[in-house]
Amino acid sequence: MRLVAHITSWLFMPLFIPIYCLILTFFTISFEDFVINQNSLWSLPNPMKWAVLNLYVIFTVIAPGVSILILRNRKMISSIELTDRTQRFFPILLMVFYTAALYLLFVLKAGDALIPTFIYSLPLSGALVSMTLFLVNFNFKVSLHAAGGGILFGYILAYCMKQQYFEFWIILLAAISTGLTISARLYLKKHTMEEVVHGWLIAFLITFSVNYLYQ
Numbered sequence: 001m002r003l004v005a006h007i008t009s010w011l012f013m014p015l016f017i018p019i020y021c022l023i024l025t026f027f028t029i030s031f032e033d034f035v036i037n038q039n040s041l042w043s044l045p046n047p048m049k050w051a052v053l054n055l056y057v058i059f060t061v062i063a064p065g066v067s068i069l070i071l072r073n074r075k076m077i078s079s080i081e082l083t084d085r086t087q088r089f090f091p092i093l094l095m096v097f098y099t100a101a102l103y104l105l106f107v108l109k110a111g112d113a114l115i116p117t118f119i120y121s122l123p124l125s126g127a128l129v130s131m132t133l134f135l136v137n138f139n140f141k142v143s144l145h146a147a148g149g150g151i152l153f154g155y156i157l158a159y160c161m162k163q164q165y166f167e168f169w170i171i172l173l174a175a176i177s178t179g180l181t182i183s184a185r186l187y188l189k190k191h192t193m194e195e196v197v198h199g200w201l202i203a204f205l206i207t208f209s210v211n212y213l214y215q
Contacts, residue, residue, distance in 0.1 A: 004152035005184035009096030012181040014148035018060045018122060021155045022053055032164040040163060041116050052119055059102040066095050085141040092134045118159055121214035125207040132202055142199035143191040151177030157212035
């Protein structure tokens with residue numbers, strides 16, 4: 001059981017969550033409008049999907065992952081899991097920077113393209129969640145894994161509520177993934193119930209609001 005909890009924790013590391021969000025919405029059928037389907041990620045041509053995914057991988061996985069490894073090698077952090085609250089400030093700020101940069105890249109370079117707003121709103125919500133977690137970290141520790149689950153569920157729910165047709169199972173999958181991740185962190189005694197609840201709520205509320213209301 002402990003091995004399963006560790007595998008779950010690694011599979012649902014916060015760095016991977018934006019990629020899971022895109023994969024679920026890129027490759028499952030959805031229609032915002034059956035006549036003019038401009039805001040459905042499923043309707044995008046495959047080359048554009050892969051181009052967007054590549055940018056997300058660079059800005060939300062590779063760049064922050066390498067940065068965290070550099071911080072550990074320089075002994076600025078003791079673990080890539082960031083278990084020490086006092087060592088979280090700079091890594092979280094890095095996530096603010098990378099997600100904000102990705103958002104600005106889409107706004108400045110692809111602003112005239114007819115691409116769904118969810119491609120813009122996801123990194124924006126990531127930047128806002130990261131900044132909020134940075135401020136919260138001054139007072140108490142929250143679970144970053146649970147926050148990742150909140151981002152996943154909040155994004156998928158906001159996306160589906162904007163569609164006239166969608167595959168319901170992706171909401172169910174997002175909910176189950178979140179539950180498994182939180183259960184794994186609690187089982188491994190990495191966090192208290194309060195820490196996972198706060199992390200999930202902060203991320204869910206911000207992510208859902210931004211992605212649902214973004215114009």
